[in-house]
Structure formats: structure tokens, C-alpha cells
Amino acid sequence: MGPLIEAVATFLAALSGLAAVVGAWAWWQVREARAFWVLLRASQVVAVLLAALAGVAAALGHRPDSGLFWVYAIVPVAVGFAAEQLRVLSADSVLEARDLPDAQAVGRLPPDEQRSIVLAIIRRETGIMALAALITCFLALRALGTAGGL
Numbered sequence: 001m002g003p004l005i006e007a008v009a010t011f012l013a014a015l016s017g018l019a020a021v022v023g024a025w026a027w028w029q030v031r032e033a034r035a036f037w038v039l040l041r042a043s044q045v046v047a048v049l050l051a052a053l054a055g056v057a058a059a060l061g062h063r064p065d066s067g068l069f070w071v072y073a074i075v076p077v078a079v080g081f082a083a084e085q086l087r088v089l090s091a092d093s094v095l096e097a098r099d100l101p102d103a104q105a106v107g108r109l110p111p112d113e114q115r116s117i118v119l120a121i122i123r124r125e126t127g128i129m130a131l132a133a134l135i136t137c138f139l140a141l142r143a144l145g146t147a148g149g150l
Contacts, residue, residue, distance in 0.1 A: 001053070001056070001057050001060065001062050001150055002062070002147060002148075002149070002150035004053065005050070005053050005054065005057060005073075005143075005147050005150055006144055006147050006150075008046065008049055008050045008053055009050055009073070009140050009141075009143045009144040009147060010140075010144055011046055012043060012046045012047055012050055012076070012136065012137075012140040012143075013137050013140035013141045013144065015039060015042055015043040015046055016040075016043040016046075016047070016076075016133045016134070016136040016137040016140060017133070017134075017137040018039055019036060019039035019040045019042075019043050019130070019133040020130050020131075020133040020134035020137055022035055022036045022039055022130075023036040023039075023040065023126050023127075023129060023130025023133060024130050024134075026126050026130075027123055027126045027127045027130055030119060030123050031119075032119075032122055033126065036126060036129075036130070039133075040129055040133055043133060043136060044080045047076040047077050047080060047136060047140075048077055050073050050076065050140070050143065051073055051074045051076070051077045053073075054069070054070060054073035054074060057150055058070070062149075062150045063149060063150070064146055064147050064148060064149045064150050065146065065148040065149040066146040066148075068142070068146050069143055069146040069147050069150075072139050072140070072142040072143035072146060073143045073147075075139055076135075076136040076139045076140065079132050079135050079136055079139070080132060080136065082132075083128055083129055083131070083132030086128050087125045087128050087129060090121060090124040090125050090128060091103070091121045091124075091125075093124070094117060094120045094121045094124060095117070098117065100117075106118075
């Protein structure tokens with residue numbers, strides 16, 4: 001089971017690291033990046049897979065050399081969940097900063113102002129999720145480093 005977990009942790013580190021780089025670049029350029037969201041969602045699926053494999057390993061009685069492996073294997077799922085909650089709040093924060101009560105109020109603005117607000121929301125969401133991808137990359141690398149003995 002150890003080699004499979006190590007392969008999944010490696011893939012998660014690579015995928016989430018790439019998502020973090022693409023997301024950071026899109027954030028810096030203040031633009032939408034479909035590739036970022038595809039990479040991010042794929043890395044979230046792999047994070048769930050790693051956590052599930054860790055659960056199976058634990059149920060089968062496999063023990064890593066370091067107990068920290070369990071933390072590093074499971075926390076990426078929590079990081080993704082927390083980041084999604086912050087992402088949802090980011091739109092409200094942008095609207096509130098511009099004294100707009102809701103999304104319908106944005107629809108009543110001139111098109112250039114609408115686009116500006118949408119880009120501000122996308123930029124904030126991208127920044128939050130790119131940071132989460134970076135944290136997930138770090139945690140996956142730590143899981144890989146502590147998975148010995150499985």
C-alpha cells in the first residue's frame with residue numbers, strides 16, 4: 001500500500017503545485033484562467049483520494065514511520081473545504097467594499113463597471129484558491145516524506 005500512497009502523494013504535490021503557479025500567475029495578471037480551475041479541481045479530487053487511501057491503510061493496520069503522516073494526508077481536504085468557504089465570502093466582500101447590496105445591483109451598473117467588479121471577484125477567488133493549492137502542495141510533500149513504513 002505504501003508505494004501507491006507515495007505515488008498519489010507525489011501526484012498531488014505536482015498537481016497542486018502546478019495549480020498554485022498557474023493561479024498565482026492569473027492573479028498577478030488579473031485575468032481569468034480556466035486551466036487553473038481545472039488543475040485545482042483535479043488536485044482536490046486527488047487530495048480526497050489520498051485521504052481515502054490513508055483511511056484504508058489505517059483500517060488495514062498499516063503504520064507509517066511517523067504519526068504525522070495521518071495529519072499530512074487528511075488536512076489537504078480540510079484546507080480545500082476552508083478555502084471554498086473563503087472563496088464564497090470573497091464575492092460578498094468585493095460587493096460590500098463597493099457599497100453594493102447584492103449581485104443584482106451589479107447588473108444595473110454600466111458594462112465596464114460590471115466587468116471591473118467581476119474581475120475583482122475572480123482575482124480574489126483565484127488568490128484564495130491558489131494559496132490553498134500551495135498549502136496542499138506543501139502538505140502532500142510532507143505526507144510523502146512521512147509515509148515510510150506503510
